[in-house]
Amino acid sequence: MYSADTEVTVNGITLRGHQVRGQRKVLTIEALEFLAHLHRTFEPRRRELLADREEVKARISEGWTPDFPEETRAIREDDTWKVAPLAPGLNYRQVEITGPVDRKMTVNALNSGALGWMADFEDSSTPAWENVVCGQINMRDAIRRQIDFRTEAGKRYRLDPEPEERIPTINVRPRGLHLMEDHLLIDGEPIAGALMDFGLYFFHNAQELIARGRGPYFYLPKLEHYREARWWNEVFCAAQDYLGLERGTIRATVLIETITAAFQMEEILYELREHAAGLNAGRWDYIFSIIKMFRDRGAQYVLPDRVQVTMTAPMMRAYTEQLVRACHRRGASAIGGMAAQIPNRRDPQANTAALEKVHADKLREATDGFDGSWVAHPDLVPIAREAFDEVLGGCPHQIRTRTRQDVVPDAEGLLNVGATEGEITEAGIRTNIDVGIRYMDSWLRGSGAAAIHGLMEDAATAEISRSQIWQWIDAGAQARMSDDGTMRRVTRRWVEELVDDVFSQLPRSAGDRFDEARELFVASALAKEFPAFLTVPAYEQCLSAVSQAPSQQEAPEQVGGRRPQGSSAGSRGGEMAA
Incomplete structure (x- = not known):
């Protein structure tokens, strides 16, 4: 733990998080200076984007209904533009496992047999300081194949001896733009959790990933407007320039999990063109967004019990089919939603029912044209893979074979909440x-x-x-x-x-x-x-x-392995040694 009286500051960068074992691997002076560069460059615009969100919500409350933006009609009607070609490790994406970045989950995910892993610093991770720092340590160690884990009972988890090309491709999901990390201050302001998570992972691992035949890949959560995709694109460009990497090295899959973003799917891909990898149908956040944005618009937008809001509901069908169309029209991957069922090995009947639900859900997605999907448990990886193989027949994806040009963009369909059956x-x-x-x-x-x-x-x-x-x-x-x-x-x-x-x-x-x-x-x-x-x-x-913050505390460990000059218990504003 730390004390507010023992904050360590150098060059406007203040660390006030408690000491975490192994933090010297990731909280280096050079990495923190990179984070400071990102914050000073992009924080003002991030705040403007959050203010824009509030303005849109106020307009919806006053009766305005979202629609396809008129100012971007030319982008949607231009058939010539495409996103960048699929990057190494992102050609086959039929099954991606998702989960938090704790050490045990990291080992299990990389041993799961999935083609990809969505390493999550967001919704499935509690943003406690130790989780944030340890998550970065775990990612660094995993990429270098230096990770293992031993439980208190003595059970050991270690990576299987797989060749590099058979290890799941890692896509890191940083926190959303609305979340802060107030254990790290830049010029007295908390850094955005999104920049913290993205920046540390990119800074420490981009070169290593490239050397291993992959790249720094990301999932971007909770975007509400194409201007937010533009912001991320500018962050990517600045980060690549900082490390001297070619632009387009970073690739990002955007989760379409807000109702406003559903009307701007092609625009989001357009803003990220050289960095775009695809779109994902983030079904649970999408349902939350509909409730949140239309919560005070009366019975027309009231949904039944959550369990009854399935992917076959008209509004969910419109959302997923239009997502596949947008992706394949622009050469991007369409990734389906989460299979949240947890296998129950102690109850064969319940286990069979859960696996059947997962298979049916993934078969529906593959038939609709999706190129891959998510699961939450290693036991579900072969079930999902089997469902996609039934439809894809061994092909890596359906970008060119299942274009879904039969789908017509439909604003009313996206907002057809009242047609959801149930009570x-x-x-x-x-x-x-x-x-x-x-x-x-x-x-x-x-x-x-x-x-x-x-x-x-x-x-x-x-x-x-x-x-x-x-x-x-x-x-x-x-x-x-x-x-x-x-x-x-x-x-x-x-x-x-x-x-x-x-x-x-x-x-x-x-x-x-x-x-x-x-x-x-x-x-x-x-x-x-x-x-x-x-x-x-x-x-x-x-x-x-x-x-x-406790009342008394020892000074935090020196940042990056360098002892803070003039910092000790009871001192304020100590300097990190240069």
Whole structure:
């Protein structure tokens, strides 16, 4: 841990995170200077983009409905432009495993047999300082094949002796533009989590990845406008110039997981042209975005229980089919969504049912034209691969063979929320409460990916859970009761009663953080004004540098292996040795 009285500063760069074992590998002076360069160059524009998001949300609340932008019509109607050719390691992407960047998951992901790994610093990772730093250490070690892991019980995890070309291609997902990392200050300002995650990974690993026949590849989350893709493209150009790399070395797959981005898919690819690798159908965040953006627009935009919002719903079909069309029209890969089922080896019947669901989901995606998809567990890799092989027949992708020119861009289809079949139920409200609190307990204890009731939950599904409750209360929605099937209006008072009941049944144990989890979830789900994100106040209250500062603390380890001059317990503004 650290103390605010022992912050270490040099050249405007302040580290106030506690000492993490091995941090000298990644928190070097040179790397921090690179982060400072990115922050000073791109932070002002990032803030403007976040302000633009608020303006768009205000317009939607006032009645404006998103549409395909008129100012970019020429880009959409120009048939001549394409993104860069597929980069090394991104030609075959039928199955990508996803998960946080802890050491055990890193080893398991690289041994999973998947073709790619989405190494996640975002929704499935709790952004505690130790997780952030250790995640970077793990990525550095994994790329150099110097990683292993031993549990407290003595079980050892190590990389299989596979040739380089058979190791899953790594695509790192940095945090979204709205998240900060306040353990690292530049000129007194917290750096954006996105720049922190991208910058450290790129700085330490780009050259090594290139030498090993791959490259620095990324997933970009939660973009809401093509101007945000332009911002990332400028970041990429500046980063490559800084290290003397050829522009286009970086490649990025953009998650289309906001309703506004769904109207700008081709524009997003256009802005990233030389760096674009594809688009991904981030289904859970996409559903959250629809609820969030239209939460106060009445019953027309109210969805039923989460479990009933499937990929066959008309709005989800429109979204995924238009995504495949946009990608293949421009030479990019279309990557499908997450299979969240968790195999249950102790229950053969449940396990078979889960695997059948995954196979059917992946077969649907492959038939629709997707080139690959995500799974959350190594046991699902062969199931997904089999489904794609049934359709692709050994071909690497469907970019040229399944162009989906039969799909017509359809604004009304993307917004056809009311056609989603299903209903709101008491059981659905209880599930949202249960999952939301359980997930936040896991998040607070350091794990942003939580297996709950047979599904892998992350921040996106927790966001759906709390935002649905908020919207149902605000809209005065009716829910079907479990005992007698009658309908009851969803009110704050009733939800509070259900929270009490659900909470009383949670399995308590030493070290759980259910009390804090309940407080955070309820504050978000029952707030008078809708909080934009659940994890932002959770970070500020529980994981930030200020919230964790103890009253007395030893000075942090020297940065990059260099002892801070003039820094000791009780001193402020010490310098890092040059």
